Amino acid sequence: MDLFNKILDYRYPIDVLTYKIVIDGICTNENANAALRFMGKMEKSEFRVDVNVCSMIIDSFFKENQVNEAFNLFREMVAKNIQPDVVMYNSLIHGLCRFGRHKEAMSLFEKMMSQNVSPNVRTCSILVDVLSKQGKMKEAFQIVEMMSQTGVKPNVVTYNSLIHGLCNLGQWNEATKLSHEMVSHGISPDVQTYSILIDYKCKEGKIDEAHHIFEMITEKGDEPDIITYSSLMDGYCLQGRMEEAKRVFDSMVVKGHEADICSYNILINCYCKATKMDEAIQIFNEMQSKRLKPNTTTYTTLIGGFCKVGEVSEAKDLFKDMLARGERPNLFTYGTLMDGLCNNDRFEEANELYNQLEKNGLKADIVIYNIILDGMCKTEKLFEAKELFYSLSTKNLQPNTRTYNIMINGYCKAGMLDEAEALFHVMVEKNLVPNDFTFNILTQGFLVQGIDANMAMHFVNTMIEKGFSLTAETTSKLLNLHAPSGPNHERINMLLNFPQKA
Structure with a gap:
């Protein structure tokens, strides 16, 4: 702008190209309003504003999240008989999609077609x-x-989107066919294509196949990007193969990639899942030494890790550190710490955290209430649990299978088998599907009380019909169940051949 103002001061001739270059520079620096004002100067100088200038500014408005301003300029442009071209429509359609306004984007696409503006590969992609x-x-x-x-003609971007969509739906065979079709049409897969395939393979637990695809990238002479490395690391972490995950991380750094917060979070999660908290904290400290600020995911992962190994005080200290650094906990963070406190017999502290959650403007979901209900049942506050359970509908929350399991388990532990059975039937009536845990707790409930072995066997037979597994505890209780005439060998043989859960 300073140079432009000097040109004005010295009264050098200015053409339309100069104005366009300046507007492009202003937009590049993400100052769409300043670019719009400059466009006004251009019009006052009797230069005609064209569609390219408007497209630059509209695109800049979208990048600055000023959707209304973008459309105001679009309407103003149309009123001045400046006809939108495909570049302009692409900016508008892409901007709407970025903000989740997909129906409006499709309507604009239809309008574009009706005005005989032909879409290009970018529009379609x-x-x-x-x-x-x-x-x-x-x-x-x-x-x-x-x-x-x-x-x-579709390009690699078009194919990448399709392959990603198919992978997300678990349609791996179709995704593979499409990747082969892409190559047969002379379009070479890029790093993003391979990253999509690696990510899917990792999520499917096919880490060796994922690593093979990773090696294909380097064999082609391409360098995987940080997303590719992170996907492969995550795949090894899901398999509990920490050493391989760390090797991938180290290789990424050696190749000149600067590890980001996502990469560090994957590695921290890997160590936390393996209950190697010393290593997790070491990575946490290393991350901060690189001037990377831990985010909510980092803290939540570490809090969950410490809760898992029973070191709840360390988890609480991390939670305090998180707040002190201005990092706002989300519902998952609260739920992780609350669950850890309840599992370590510190229900009152979990309840205090629940109160703090609501004071901080977060609305508890069914996951949070499940944790509270479970804590109440474990601390023999069944009456309070019952009251809370029946008040969930007033909070616009619907109990799920886990909610019913918690309450049924609470009733069974308290010897209230009629209430447990009644709640089971309510659950079924509400079209909630009981799982193996539901049947195991009901079976154990009737066996422990020793008042209705037939009802216990009824639940076992239902489990068999539905293909569920007995826990070792349920099996043990059933094996100890004797008929009046002695052990029922047929039942014992059936149980011994029945699939069991640990």
Whole structure:
């Protein structure tokens, strides 16, 4: 701007290209309002504003999250008989998609077509990406079909979106076929393509196949990016293979990639799952020495790790440190610490945390209430648990299978078998599916009281029909159950051959 003002001061001639260069520079520095004001100067100098100038500013407005301002300029542009082109529509459609306004984006696409503005590969790729992320693969492929009919060829970005969408839906065979089709059409997979495939393989537990794909990238002479490395690390962590995960992390750093907060969080999570808290804290400290600020995920992971090994005081200290550093806990953070406190017989502290959660403006969900109900039942506050359970509907919350299991278990432990059975029937009536835990606790409840072995066997038979497994504790109690005439060998043989859970 200083240089431009000097040009004005010295009265050098200014052409339309100079104005466009300055507007582009202002937009690059993310100051759309200043660019808009400068466009006004351009108009006062009797230069005609064209669609390219408007597109630059509209795109800048979207990048600065000023959606209304972007559309105000669009309407103003149309009123001045400046006809939108494909670049302009792409900016608008992409901007709407970024803000989740997908229906408006599709309407704008239809308007674009009705005005005989032909979409290009970027337009179609934007829509394919949105539809694929929503799991609407049929509609996404319809866009691809339209591309072939209008002579627009899909590029690697289009294929990546489709492959990602198919992987998210677990349609691995279709994703593989599509990747082969892509190559047969002369489009080479890029690092993002491989990253998508690696991420999916890792989530499916096929880490060796994921590593093979990773090696294919380097064999091609390409360098995996930090997302690729992180996906592979996460895959090893899911398998509990910490040493391999750390090797991938170290390799990433050696190759010149600067580890980000996501990479460190994956590694911390890996050590926490393996209950190696010393190593987790070491990575936590290393991350901070690199001037990376721990985020909510970092703290929540560490809090969960310390709770898992019974070191609840350390978990509470981390929670305090988190607050002191201005990092706001989310519901998952509260739930993790509350669950840890309850599991370590510190229900009153968990309850205090619940009160703090609400004071901080967070609304407890069913997961939080399940933790509170479980704590109440474990501390023999069944009456309070019952009151809270029946008040959930007033909080616009619906109990889930876990909620019913907690209450049924509470009733069984208290010897209130009629209430437990009645709640089981209510659960079924509400179309909530009982799981193996439901049947195991009911079976154990009737066996412990020793008043109705037939009812216990009824639940066992139902379990068999539904394909559920007995826990070792349930099996042990059933094996000790004798008929009046002596051990029931048929029942014992059945139980010994029955699938069991640890």
